[in-house]
Amino acid sequence: MDLNNRALLRQAGLLVLLTTGLMLALVGLLDAILPYATLPARWQTSAVGSVFLLLFTLGLGGLLRNLDIWRERLCVPLVRLAGVAVLLLGGLMLVPLPGGMGSASLSTGLGAGLLGLALLLGFLAPNSPLPLLNRAILFVSAGGIGFSILLWWLTRWSLHLTRGDAVIEFAAFEGLVEFLPLGIGLLGFGLTYLIIVSLSLIKSHAIQTRTLDISEQRFRSLFTQNPDAVVALDLDGTHRSINPVTAATMGVEATALEGRQLQEVLQSEWVNEKDARLVERAFYEVQSGRAQHYELDFCPPAQPVKRLDVRLLPILVEDEVVGVYALIKDITQRQCDLERLYLLERSLEASSNGVIIFATSEDAPAIVYVNPAFTDITGYSSEEVLGLSATLLEGAETDPRQAAQIQAALDKAEGLAITVRYHRRDGRAFWNQLTISPVHDVKGRTTHSIGIMNDITELKDQEARLAYHATHDALTGLANRALLNDRLQQGRALACRHQYTLAALFIDLDEFKPINDTLGHEVGDQLLISVTRCLSQGLRPSDTLARLGGDEFVLLLPDLHEADEACRVADRLLRQLEAPHQVLGHELYLSASIGIAVCDDVCQVQAGEGTAGELIQQADMAMYEAKQRGRNTYHFFSADLNSRLSRRVVLRNELQEAITQAQLTLHYQPLLDASGKIHGLEALLRWQHPVKGIISPGDFISLAEETGQIISISQWVMEQVCRDALALKAQGLLAGRVAVNLSTLDFHRADFLSGLKKTLETSGLAAKSLELELTESILMCDTEGAIALMHDLHELGVSTVIDDFGTGFSSLSYLRYLPMDKIKIDRSFICDVTENAKDAAVCQSVITLAKQLDLQVVAEGVETTAQYDYLTQHGCELFQGYLLARPMPLGRLIPWLSERRVPE
Secondary structure, three states: OOHHHHHHHHHHHHHHHHHHHHHHHHHHHHHHOOOOOOHHHHHHHHHHHHHHHHHHHHHHHHHHHOHHHHHHHOOHHHHHHHHHHHHHHHHHHOOOEHHHOEOOOHHHHHHHHHHHHHHHHHOOOOOOOOOOOOHHHHHHHHHHHHHHHHHHHHHHHHHHHHHHHOOOOOHHHHHHHHHHHHHHHHHHHHHHHHHHHHHHHHHHHHHHHHHHHHHHHHHHHHHHHOOOEEEEEEOOOEEEEEOOHHHHHHOOOHHHOOOOEHHHHHOOOOEOHHHHHHHHHHHHHHOOOOOEEEEEEEOOOOOOOEEEEEEEEEEEEOOEEEEEEEEEEEOHHHHHHHHHHHHHHHHHHHOOOEEEEEEOOOOOOEEEEEOHHHHHHHOOOHHHHOOOOHHHHOOOOOOHHHHHHHHHHHHHOOOEEEEEEEEOOOOOEEEEEEEEEEEEOOOOOEEEEEEEEEEOHHHHHHHHHHHHHHHEOOOOOOEOHHHHHHHHHHHHHHHHHHOOEEEEEEEEEEOHHHHHHHHOHHHHHHHHHHHHHHHHOOOOOOOEEEEEEOOEEEEEEEEEOOOHHHHHHHHHHHHHHOOOEEEOOEEEOOEEEEEEEEEOOHHHOOOOHHHHHHHHHHHHHHHHHHHHOOOOOEEEOOHHHHHHHHHHHHHHHHHHHHHHOOOEEEEEEEEEEOOOOEEEEEEEEEEEEOOOEEEOHHHOHHHHHHHOOHHHHHHHHHHHHHHHHHHHHHOOOOOOEEEEEOOHHHHOOOOHHHHHHHHHHHHOOOHHHEEEEEEHHHHHOOHHHHHHHHHHHHHHOOEEEEEEEOOOOOOHHHHHOOOOOEEEEOHHHHOOOOOOHHHHHHHHHHHHHHHHOOOEEEEEOOOOHHHHHHHHHOOOOEEEOOOOOOOEEHHHHHHHHHHOOOOO
8 A cells, every 4th residue: 555545545534533522522411410419519510521522522623624734833742641631531530430420431532532532543643734625525425424423322322221121121232232232323423424535536546537537638749749750669669659740840741750760760861870870879878868969961752951959868667668758849040049149259359340249228239249450459358347337438539529428328228339549448548430320129128339440540540641731842842732722812811801911922943943853863853852941941930842843842921011021031031041952961052943933812802723723824934034134133023914924825835736737838938049040949848837927937936845846846847848849859840959947955866867867758859959057056065066966967868058147056066067058148147248347347257268178158138239239240150039039938939930830
């Protein structure tokens, strides 16, 4: 018999004892008031005891009914001692009292003894379950005990009456009279006890059956409703039970698994060999009672591979393993999420940008994570910053308004992009490009804010350097053109507001290029730095000294009271520049040319970029005028200078149009000897302007030489002369050579000779048909090189002529070495040769010198008969001028030559 059944028997005995005690107490009261009893004596001994027994029985029932509560309040040994005392009291109540008082009734004594026994029995087994009391058991207990007591009492009473009437007849049955009622009562008590035990067992079985049914339903619900797959296997690996979720979790229908051996599943294509060995080992281990956990790749048919999390749990029955439960989770998505989270975490760890995460709370948002880049940028470790607020990185250079913006964005969980000045752990400031973004959970609530930090200190420093270089000269540190224009606008506004005079000084160093070319650019750069220090001395804070490039400087004087102040500044600068400059072991001297432009009526002029630039342009023009006046001086800009230079600019543009639009033409003027015979032709350039008409070469050739346009003009002239000469030769009209005037710039070009040869080869004109007229200025520049080139021309067959002889400053000694054929007396000497004795002397000297050197003399500009006769009388051989023939285009030249052609 197990412990539960023993407790049930004990509880049933308690119930019988309590019920019997209660009934005996009632019987004792009835016994005390029976008609045949001696009421005074028995009342004192039985009635009081029965009342006490009744109350004690009811109290003991309550005590045993709440036994667990009373055990904590009562001392068990004392209760047991009380039980022994009540048991002895019941025995004493059965003994006759002294003095003839009589004894208590039998029912009262027995009841007290039974209650003492119940008190001992109730506290013998601590923590025992309460009696199984219900209405049926109480009725059975009360009815059975009451009926048993009634039978006992009636039998006793009936035997007592019979004994009184027939004493003799019952004498032989004296023992039966005493014990028969007691036996009948005890038999009723036993039957009642058995009935109570039977009813309790039936109730207990019903409760156990109900409990098992509920437990089975709960287990079945846990098995079928489990969100994870649950598979029950026998010890041999047979799949016995499979819950409905298994098909969705594993991708295999339950019918494909039920009844199959685990070994069959492992040998299929669903599980790879490595995972199969893992499952077999785990299944073997779980049979010993140890739970197992592992993960494997499972490949159901026609589906992607699943990652399963499996837990094997032993099924224990009476501490013996009878089977295995497999709890299976599909962690494919979780595995992907973990890999993605790991990748994101590694990305954060490897990111070069600092990442800082704030937890949103009612208090100030606190830092919960920083990556290693944050530590590299700020110098703070993660342990030092966790739990702190965003004010950690703020310092003296942090803008309070920006700090408030950042705090507001964190408090309100809003996004923010800002560049703020923060401080590192060691106190050094740095520029932080900060982007704050809120993080929301699945319900849309903001839980965190993420800050992405980018240290852009180097970029900011580079921007500052670029901004400085954008407004300052890299070599000297002076303002450049952009900053100068800005300061010029400010100066104009200041001058207009306060009625000041604004002046600009354009400073250009004299002869700086030869120093730079001969001593090197390093010396030139150091010289410019020395000049910058020199020019910066004595300047006011409001003045602006700028370098435009090369050796050009501009000094802006924004707040002068009168224009003469600019002259005094220019004069001081020229004196400062006279001091020698010590540069890399060289002692160098420099001077400068300064142009001054003044704007003293600024308020009358509309402010604008063009007007501001015009002031610098005027100072530049004035500087060039100072150059023309001998350098090392300054010059004021004037309106006529502007007009002259404006005409020059217009003329240059129009000349370029003339070159590209074929407005240039050639005229030819014949050379005749004293007999009137044609000796040759001279090609003369003419510009046929569409509006201004014919423009003389004297008006544009010098400009073309300065601008370099003479190169393309000379090339065109040479090609056109060759073509025209070939046309004249083809008609038999070309006598002698065709002369072409050559500029100094074109003659000294490195590729001049090769270009001339190419032109002659391309055109087909013979070199002996070409003659080049050179001025004495050509010989003054690189004389030795010019003489060598003239020898090369002579060897080529091209004749050379010295044009405008007598107007240059070349040495006459070079005439001995020049391979030339003619000398042309300049027209300035021919004009007054008959009236001016000095001009006549020059002409006679040139003619005499040419004859001594075996050279022909050409008198150009002969316009009168007197001039012609005078020159003829003094031995001049060739003549050119309006008196003999005017320059004419090729179309008019051909008929003119045809009329004078000498028949062969």
